[in-house]
Amino acid sequence: MSERLRKILTLVFVREPGKILLGLKKRGFGCGLWNGFGGKVEKNETILQGAKRELVEECGIQADVLERIGLINFEFENDPVIMEVHVFLTFHYIGDPVETEEMKPEWYKDGEIPFNQMWPDDKYWFPYMLQKRKFEAYFLFKGMDTILDYWIKESLNDCCSSVNKII
């Protein structure tokens, strides 16, 4: 098997009953799109620690308890990197969302999520996340806009990455 490079990332969704906190990404990967909060896991931290750190850094919210809800692997055509995104949920948090250099936060009602200004994969797996159904998914992209192939299943294993190399 050829060596794949795995990039481990987090994505955190803060919830209130019937509402979800999204952030408009102001720079970097996914700039101009609404999404949860997250980023790359650093070498000296666990995935959970990385998720909590990014949530504070990107919108000033502290969450002591995060529920692991999904795992999504993204591949891009002709790119050896696999992006492994760990998705978390919380209803229990401290602080009010604040705008940062990276993200502009805003609450959305569950029925008014701006999918046309989000990654194209989100509309496939958000229903699982919103209903607290654990899921695993895979998406193969061509560029940033076209999904060539995907699958989603309702389950989530304990194990994390079968890492060849973490970048």
Ligand SMILES: Nc1[nH]c(=O)nc2c1ncn2[C@H]1C[C@H](O)[C@@H](COP(=O)(O)OP(=O)(O)OP(=O)(O)O)O1
């Ligand atoms: N197709 C996709 N659908 C989605 O919903 N979220 C995605 C996605 N691809 C990436 N993400 C998420 C994962 C992660 O939370 C975020 C990208 O991470 P980062 O914010 O760290 O990226 P950056 O390149 O801006 O990193 P920094 O330069 O370190 O800030 O986008």
